[in-house]
Amino acid sequence: MNPKPTSQVLAEATAAMVDRHDVTDLLTRLLRDGSSSLGVDAMGLIVQAPDDTLELLVSTSHRVAELEALQVGQDEGPCVECYRSASPVVALGASVIQLRWPVSGEAIVRAGFGAVHAFPLVWHGRALGALNIFTQSDAALDESQREMAQAFTDMSTIVILQTQSIDQRQITESLREALLGRVVIEQAKGALAHLQGVDTATAYELLVTEAVQRATSVTQVAQDVLTRAQRQRTGS
Amino acid sequence: MTNDGLGPDPRHRAAILAALTRGIARDVDRLPLPARLCNAFVDVFGGAGAAITLGYHQPDRLTLCATDPTVARLDGLQEVLGEGPGWDAFTSRRVVTADLRHPTPWEHFSSTARQELGELWVCAAPMRPDDRALGVVMVYDESPEAIGGDPVLAQFLADAVGAALLGHDALLTDDVxxxxxxxxxxxxxxxxxxxxxxxxxxxxxxxxxxxxxxxxxxxxxxxxxxxxxxxxxxxxxxxxxxx
Missing domain, CATH: 1.10.10.10 (Winged helix-like DNA-binding domain superfamily/Winged helix DNA-binding domain)
Known part of the structure; x- marks a missing residue:
């Protein structure tokens, strides 16, 4: 079995922003810039492949590429744990790292690293992968470094998502629907406020009450109110 | 001027995204994401100020951020008049620029803006995280010469900003x-x-x-x-x- 590597899938995928670009090249350069912005020694990025396994996508050095591949192969390590839990992972000091991940931790320490941080690539609550940050020092990243690391993680997420145009379109669509639904409710509050001579807060309560009574959504009631308001002219 | 060609070369793209990322990471605890995106856009692209407007068409239009009163007025004026570079950028899905020192296709917008705000240069770039326009990033300055005004860069940044906004759940919370x-x-x-x-x-x-x-x-x-x-x-x- 030899599934197409994710990097190739991503590079082939078409999307507005990066269809004409080499995604892995872009991400590699982005991680290099990120490493120097943060003042850390190395970064590696693993992502969920289409068949739900984890795969190394890019790294800033060959040494880190091996460490990431080992984590994926062993199904153990900071990046794997971060992806599974969808929350950040921190391990400081050689003994902590070795104790926590017997195989990959040992390799991380042997490669000369004293601390690892991992940040999840999260998109609407779902983890798509994780960004691993390696430092020779065993110190924790400070607040501003963590914020910067999070921003680079988010930007990596965005670049990767650009290659998944269908998901993306659905999200645009649902965002648009949610925004439009909200607009209709506000308009109905205004219409009711005028028709009933109440303030907009009270108008909203009326909408909610009617939705409960009719066992329907507030958006539906709002739509009905607007339709009624257009038929009956009540001014003056 | 419009652009539909290649974006910046790979070396520049990564550097641009990194610069944008550093801008977004700044003031995390002080400013909401749209404001940080506006500031980061100006940091990287140049210009005196920027605004981000979601869904240019009625009724779901929403201006998420305007960095100063001038760009807020440029945005509000286009809404009232129903014309201007922002409208054209949104409908054509291309970068549209306007130099108010010269005649433009938008007579009302240009004359009012020129009178109230001066002979500005305005650049509107559609945010196209997918194949449709999500909204428009608008940036302005005294003149195009002041900032270079590269439409390729504007488009690349606007797409990245749009993609960043799509991941922002707070867009839908009521207290924004x-x-x-x-x-x-x-x-x-x-x-x-x-x-x-x-x-x-x-x-x-x-x-x-x-x-x-x-x-x-x-x-x-x-x-x-x-x-x-x-x-x-x-x-x-x-x-x-x-x-």
Whole structure:
């Protein structure tokens, strides 16, 4: 079995922003810039492949590429744990790292690293992968470094998502629907406020009450109110 | 000028994204994401100020951030007039620039903006995280010479900003600042619907026309309607003396 590597899938995928670009090249350069912005020694990025396994996508050095591949192969390590839990992972000091991940931790320490941080690539609550940050020092990243690391993680997420145009379109669509639904409710509050001579807060309560009574959504009631308001002219 | 060709080369793309990322990471605890995106856009692209407007068409238009009163006015003016580089950028899905020192295709917008704000240079780039336009990033400066004004860079940045916004759940929470202001416009539209028995689209047109005739923006007219100081249901619009 030899599934197409994710990097190739991503590079082939078409999307507005990066269809004409080499995604892995872009991400590699982005991680290099990120490493120097943060003042850390190395970064590696693993992502969920289409068949739900984890795969190394890019790294800033060959040494880190091996460490990431080992984590994926062993199904153990900071990046794997971060992806599974969808929350950040921190391990400081050689003994902590070795104790926590017997195989990959040992390799991380042997490669000369004293601390690892991992940040999840999260998109609407779902983890798509994780960004691993390696430092020779065993110190924790400070607040501003963590914020910067999070921003680079988010930007990596965005670049990767650009290659998944269908998901993306659905999200645009649902965002648009949610925004439009909200607009209709506000308009109905205004219409009711005028028709009933109440303030907009009270108008909203009326909408909610009617939705409960009719066992329907507030958006539906709002739509009905607007339709009624257009038929009956009540001014003056 | 429009651009549909290749983006910046890979080396530059990564550097641009890294610069944008550093800009976004700044002031995390002080500013909401849209404001940080506006600032980061100006950091990387240049310009005196920027605004991000979601969904340029009525009724779901929402200006998420404007970095200063000038760009806020440029945005509000285009909404009232229904014309300008932002509109064209949104509908054509291409970068549209306007140099107000010279004649433009938007006579009302240009003359009003020139008179009120000066001979500015305006660049509107559609945010196209997928194959449709999500909204527009608009940036302005004294002249194009001041910032280079590369449309390829503007488009690349706008797409990245749009993609960043799509991941931002807070767009849909009710306490987002810009939405709090904007929901009053929608409520006012509802009141005008009830006053005149017309559709929301027509009601919005009434409010826009009134804003135009009063030389103000739709938010100001909406506030009057909500205060019941302005009622369109009589023969003509009556404004009770606000004093």
């Amino acid at each position: 600042g810009p939405w709090v202001v904007r929901q009053q416009v929608h409520q006012a539209v509802g009141m005008v619907v009830a006053q005149l028995g017309i559709s929301p689209v027509d009601a919005m047109a009434v409010i826009r026309a009134h804003a135009y005739s009063q030389d103000t923006d739709v938010e100001a007219i909406a506030a009057l309607v909500l205060d019941r100081a302005l009622d369109f249901s009589d023969a003509g619009p009556t404004t009770k003396d606000p004093a």
